[in-house]
Amino acid sequence: MMFDFAPALPFWLLGSVATIIIGATLYGTIKGAKGLIWRALAVFVLLIWIAGPRSVHPVYKAVPQDALLIVDQTPSMQEKNRNTLADKAAAQLTKEATQLPGLTLHRINVSGGDNHGTRLFHALTQADIPRSHFAGAIVITDGMDHDVPHHLPSLFQRKNGSPLPLHLLLTGQGEETDRRLRILNTPPFAIVGQKATIRVQVDDLGAPEGKTATLSVRTGDAAPTTRLITVGQPQDITIPIQKPGETLINLSVSPLDGEVSNLNNSDVLHIRGVRDRLKVLLVSGIPNQSERVWRRLLKADPSVDLVHFTILRSPSADDDTPLSDLALIPFPVEELFQNKISSFDLIILDGFRNTNILPEEYITNIANYVRNGGGLLITAGPEFTQDGSLQNTSLAQVLPAHIANNGIITQSFRPALTELGEVHPVTAGLGNSHNWGPWYRAAKVDDFHGENIMSGPDHTPLLLLDHVDKGRVAMLLSDQLWLWARGEGGGGPQAELLRRLSHWLMKEPDLEENRLTAQISNNQLIVERHMLSKGNVTPEAVVILPNGQKSLLHLAEDKKGLWHGKMPIHGSGIWTVRQDGLVAFASPSEQDPLERQDLRATATLMGPLSQHSEGSISWIGQKMPALRQVQAGQPLSGNGWIGLPVSQAAVAGETRTHNLLSGWVAMLLSLMFLGVGWWREGR
Numbered sequence: 001m002m003f004d005f006a007p008a009l010p011f012w013l014l015g016s017v018a019t020i021i022i023g024a025t026l027y028g029t030i031k032g033a034k035g036l037i038w039r040a041l042a043v044f045v046l047l048i049w050i051a052g053p054r055s056v057h058p059v060y061k062a063v064p065q066d067a068l069l070i071v072d073q074t075p076s077m078q079e080k081n082r083n084t085l086a087d088k089a090a091a092q093l094t095k096e097a098t099q100l101p102g103l104t105l106h107r108i109n110v111s112g113g114d115n116h117g118t119r120l121f122h123a124l125t126q127a128d129i130p131r132s133h134f135a136g137a138i139v140i141t142d143g144m145d146h147d148v149p150h151h152l153p154s155l156f157q158r159k160n161g162s163p164l165p166l167h168l169l170l171t172g173q174g175e176e177t178d179r180r181l182r183i184l185n186t187p188p189f190a191i192v193g194q195k196a197t198i199r200v201q202v203d204d205l206g207a208p209e210g211k212t213a214t215l216s217v218r219t220g221d222a223a224p225t226t227r228l229i230t231v232g233q234p235q236d237i238t239i240p241i242q243k244p245g246e247t248l249i250n251l252s253v254s255p256l257d258g259e260v261s262n263l264n265n266s267d268v269l270h271i272r273g274v275r276d277r278l279k280v281l282l283v284s285g286i287p288n289q290s291e292r293v294w295r296r297l298l299k300a301d302p303s304v305d306l307v308h309f310t311i312l313r314s315p316s317a318d319d320d321t322p323l324s325d326l327a328l329i330p331f332p333v334e335e336l337f338q339n340k341i342s343s344f345d346l347i348i349l350d351g352f353r354n355t356n357i358l359p360e361e362y363i364t365n366i367a368n369y370v371r372n373g374g375g376l377l378i379t380a381g382p383e384f385t386q387d388g389s390l391q392n393t394s395l396a397q398v399l400p401a402h403i404a405n406n407g408i409i410t411q412s413f414r415p416a417l418t419e420l421g422e423v424h425p426v427t428a429g430l431g432n433s434h435n436w437g438p439w440y441r442a443a444k445v446d447d448f449h450g451e452n453i454m455s456g457p458d459h460t461p462l463l464l465l466d467h468v469d470k471g472r473v474a475m476l477l478s479d480q481l482w483l484w485a486r487g488e489g490g491g492g493p494q495a496e497l498l499r500r501l502s503h504w505l506m507k508e509p510d511l512e513e514n515r516l517t518a519q520i521s522n523n524q525l526i527v528e529r530h531m532l533s534k535g536n537v538t539p540e541a542v543v544i545l546p547n548g549q550k551s552l553l554h555l556a557e558d559k560k561g562l563w564h565g566k567m568p569i570h571g572s573g574i575w576t577v578r579q580d581g582l583v584a585f586a587s588p589s590e591q592d593p594l595e596r597q598d599l600r601a602t603a604t605l606m607g608p609l610s611q612h613s614e615g616s617i618s619w620i621g622q623k624m625p626a627l628r629q630v631q632a633g634q635p636l637s638g639n640g641w642i643g644l645p646v647s648q649a650a651v652a653g654e655t656r657t658h659n660l661l662s663g664w665v666a667m668l669l670s671l672m673f674l675g676v677g678w679w680r681e682g683r
Contacts, residue, residue, distance in 0.1 A: 375505030437489030546573025
């Protein structure tokens with residue numbers, strides 16, 4: 001507010017009159033005149049009135065206001081009817097905002113589900129709103145936000161330091177309770193035959209702890225086991241790992257009375273079973289380049305214990321070499337091929353010719369080792385056409401091929417995948433065989449069986465795989481694989497081929513020709529059946545849901561040896577798929593585990609910030625508040641309503657004036673002073 005004058009006469013004239021009156025009053029007073037001062041006051045009141053004193057007030061108008069409406073649409077809002085309440089509340093507030101002058105309500109939907117939890121304040125601070133127009137924010141949520149700051153953003157403070165409101169509208173009827181199962185620690189893998197230790201904890205949120213709950217543990221499709229655990233305390237449980245590959249473990253806890261949801265009462269763990277220190281026996285015949293390839297590959301694998309012997313000469317060889325120079329240690333024939341042969345996971349015979357090295361009894365032990373479940377890999381070269389060939393021993397009963405007399409082919413050729421090899425897990429995806437480098441020697445067979453996955457010169461078999469009772473045999477009909485390691489003609493995938501080949505022989509589940517796999521993606525169960533061996537495939541797979549219900553899933557053959565089927569699924573747990581004696585398990589992966597940690601509707605997280613901003617906390621499951629505009633300095637919420645402060649600014653060039661001394665007041669004052677002067681003069 002300012003002061004101004006609007007004189008009816010010029011200021012110089014008013015000043016002159018005032019000077020004369022002051023002089024006359026002083027002279028009369030000196031001469032003893034009575035009542036002269038009061039008459040002077042009467043004249044001064046009239047002079048002031050003629051000068052026109054007035055107050056000047058600026059004209060204020062409400063400036064445009066921008067407020068934020070943050071609507072939580074994260075996965076936790078799918079519980080109960082939260083989304084419905086939120087949409088209804090947002091629609092009502094949007095409608096009411098259109099009826100308030102100068103107010104624009106900007107709606108921002110926060111979807112979440114990106115493994116970062118609910119981030120409402122991130123969305124709020126990213127909004128493009130001029131700070132001078134910001135009037136506050138209304139957040140419709142269940143209260144579970146994962147980026148709550150310690151202090152409100154500076155956006156919520158005016159220039160004069162007063163706060164702007166953060167109104168919290170909670171999608172519930174009051175504080176809720178929830179029981180959750182937390183996995184504190186789980187190993188990603190465990191040794192087959194041993195137990196994996198898992199640490200878990202059950203928490204009762206919004207309710208007193210110290211109670212007991214029942215924990216159910218189910219491995220695969222086995223019957224569940226139960227135990228009592230104390231709520232709020234970590235618990236260790238052990239799970240036996242019985243087979244290589246992935247093991248699915250379903251943990252679930254009994255519900256809490258009155259809890260909001262049992263979605264976080266269970267979880268599925270994935271633990272991969274691995275073998276402990278695979279033992280491989282590599283016996284090389286005449287020193288050759290390929291043994292370096294085998295040794296380099298196997299020594300590079302930290303999970304492999306390699307025992308390697310190279311036969312430099314036959315025990316029956318007759319020369320003058322001292323016995324002390326023949327070997328650093330004696331070849332432990334009896335220990336390796338009699339006493340400890342069953343302890344090996346894989347035996348590799350590379351260019352091996354049995355010239356009185358192994359008695360027939362030990363050769364038979366190798367064949368029996370295969371039949372009882374062992375893996376045998378043989379690389380065949382010229383030694384198979386010479387005396388002491390392994391195919392002339394009892395080992396021939398488990399070999400997948402017989403090499404013809406004088407059956408060594410010496411010519412340039414490029415190894416190629418057969419039709420079966422294109423889809424076999426050992427060789428599928430190794431790349432374009434047309435780009436592989438050449439080899440120059442291969443063995444020609446006159447009889448073979450098993451699976452031919454690579455071909456050599458003139459399309460003859462080059463790599464044969466075979467199942468023998470419980471074991472497996474692989475036979476590479478060339479001793480020139482080492483050329484790929486040297487980069488001959490561009491080289492080839494020798495390291496990956498040998499890795500897959502050795503792991504197939506050791507029965508790696510992912511390399512099985514006949515296997516059933518299942519996975520869940522985008523709420524769909526995807527089942528694949530691989531079957532490369534001869535036999536009939538049942539077109540339907542039996543799907544067992546987590547609740548025990550069964551459903552049939554039809555599988556269609558996409559290409560040779562691969563059947564495929566899909567079906568929609570909902571919920572969590574372990575789905576079991578069975579077909580032709582095979583079984584597979586699948587569980588949906590949680591897209592945003594933070595959202596499952598606490599499913600309550602609660603004001604405990606965001607409530608203190610709302611109160612600090614002089615905002616309100618409303619449970620819209622009970623009553624939906626109305627939206628108002630309030631003047632500065634007034635309360636920002638009340639019974640059944642929430643408010644946004646009105647912001648005003650002075651209009652440039654516009655003012656409002658008010659006379660400080662009106663005419664009738666001046667007249668009364670003048671008459672009063674004249675009357676007093678007359679009274680004083682008459683005394």
